[in-house]
Amino acid sequence: MYQGVLIKMKTEYTDPVNYYLVFKNDFIHVNQLLDREVGISFVSYECLNCHLDKPIYRQGFCKSCFFETASAGDWIMRPELSKAHLDQEDRDLEFERAVQLQPHVVYLALSSEVKVGVTRKAQIPTRWIDQGAHQAIEVVEVPNRYLAGITEVALKAHMTDKTNWRKILTNDLATADLVAEKDRLDDFLPEEVKPYYLDTNKKVYTIGYPVLEYPKKVKSLNLEKTPEYRGKLKGIKGQYLLFEDSTVFNVRGSEGYVVDLVIV
Known part of the structure; x- marks a missing residue:
């Protein structure tokens, strides 16, 4: 199990692209998780600027930081x-x-x-x-x-x-x-x-992406509405994780969320 604050995945321009989830003291080579069960659980918030447990407003920042920090x-x-x-x-x-x-x-x-x-x-x-x-x-x-x-x-x-x-x-x-x-x-x-x-x-x-199977339709995972999710990872594209049941998870859109990740 891993726990950390989500930021956009790091990438390597290879064929296909290599993706990495980077946490404070660890990282995951996401390509290695293809065809495996991955569990994602919402734990708390951590603003990427002030690092407080405050609801994320936009771009990984709490509302006050979004309107104050130079990087927004x-x-x-x-x-x-x-x-x-x-x-x-x-x-x-x-x-x-x-x-x-x-x-x-x-x-x-x-x-x-x-x-x-x-x-x-x-x-x-x-x-x-x-x-x-x-x-x-x-x-x-x-x-x-x-x-x-x-x-x-x-x-x-x-x-x-x-x-x-x-x-x-x-x-x-x-x-x-x-x-x-x-x-x-x-x-x-x-x-x-x-x-x-x-x-x-x-x-x-x-650019080629590590995708085993594309969904025919997509349904977006929102951790505030669905704080716990588990599914089989079938692909990675852009900043999205694509799962077998057509669920897609926008990692960059969830920056500032502290999550637990369980790899089965």
Whole structure:
């Protein structure tokens, strides 16, 4: 039995992807649990910022920390709101400089459909794995988060910036020529971003996941409503555990929950 605070699974870009659940004093190579019974029990909360046993509000934070901590600022979800390049503070300028003022990539990822997204260069290909994409391509590489954000805003007028998680988990995947999709977006880039367009980079990343069996329909496990669950693990995709009875568990969506894990 293991006990710990859930955070998003660590990954290795292998074929298929390797997944690890990391706790304070231990870790689990989740791929090794495929076809085994896994029990998950809710124990308590632990906010990822203040570490108190307070109900989780969003992104692993209690409500007060979500509205106070620098790592939950609005610019996290909306990169176009980044202001560190202007030397303007949102919540903690030192933290914001460290995160925002580094190379960022705007990309296209193929999963339930072709979507546009933003990530720090250092997070490639982790970001695509976390989203459950099966292919991806880089479009621009810019020196800060703001430029990536305004690029995403411009491009999502011509394609989605969302994914359908149900389609991803039932393997109902779109097909597309990502190189052709990238080429058609060149004209829609903001003027200040055009010099950063990766014109000659045609590399398409392909990602495979450790899934033995996909569910036909999915039902989401909510530990607040169902504090104890046991099922046979059949796959891992994105940040989800897929079970034989069609239950799916979003590990990242449950960050800040203290759980007991029993491996049978």
